[in-house]
Amino acid sequence: MSESDQKSERHAQGMQTRRNVLGDAYVNGAEARKTSFDGPFQELIVEAAWGHVWSRPQWTPRMRSIVTIALLAALGHDEEVAMHVRATANTGATQEDIGEALLHVAIYAGVPAANHAIKIVKQTYKEMEAEAGKEAGDA
Structure with missing residues (x-):
């Protein structure tokens, strides 16, 4: 080949x-x-x-998703964190998974990085819930 x-x-x-x-x-x-x-x-x-x-x-997509979000959060790549949080709807990574990953970020990359990522993740989940509610209303 x-x-x-x-x-x-x-x-x-x-x-x-x-x-x-x-x-x-x-x-x-x-x-x-x-x-x-x-x-x-x-x-x-x-x-x-x-x-x-x-x-x-x-690794499963779920595992890759968890690791990717942790790495992006540790590096402060905000838009990429949000994009990959949205992708959890397809990878199977749960909110609990992401919460655990961000605890690791806090210990290994710093509390400020985890704190900032938590804000992004919460906002992204809020947007996803609103979009899901809107789509359910459209159905």
């Missing part, structure tokens, strides 16, 4: 995993916003993060 075939397979697997975790609406929006400037970066994310790391069978 050639390197380009492997790349193509990795990209296809990555895109499928990305859709499974983040949802079609998010991925479609990201693809629509992609430009020639950030296209190479987007390809890197799809192949490396989603195709190589998130697609590995050793």
Whole structure:
């Protein structure tokens, strides 16, 4: 198998995993916003993060979700924390899982990082509940 075939397979697997975790609406929006400037970066994310790391069978999506949120919180990547909290609807990570992860963040990365992430997570869950209520009302 050639390197380009492997790349193509990795990209296809990555895109499928990305859709499974983040949802079609998010991925479609990201693809629509992609430009020639950030296209190479987007390809890197799809192949490396989603195709190589998130697609590995050793951990479940739930486990990867918990670890990812903890790492993003520790590093202060607020928008990414919120995005991955939204993804828990697809990965199976629970609010209890995320709470436990943020306790680890507090001990190993610092209370301010965990405290800030907790605010983001609470706001994101509140938005998700409101959106779910709105969708239930539309049905």
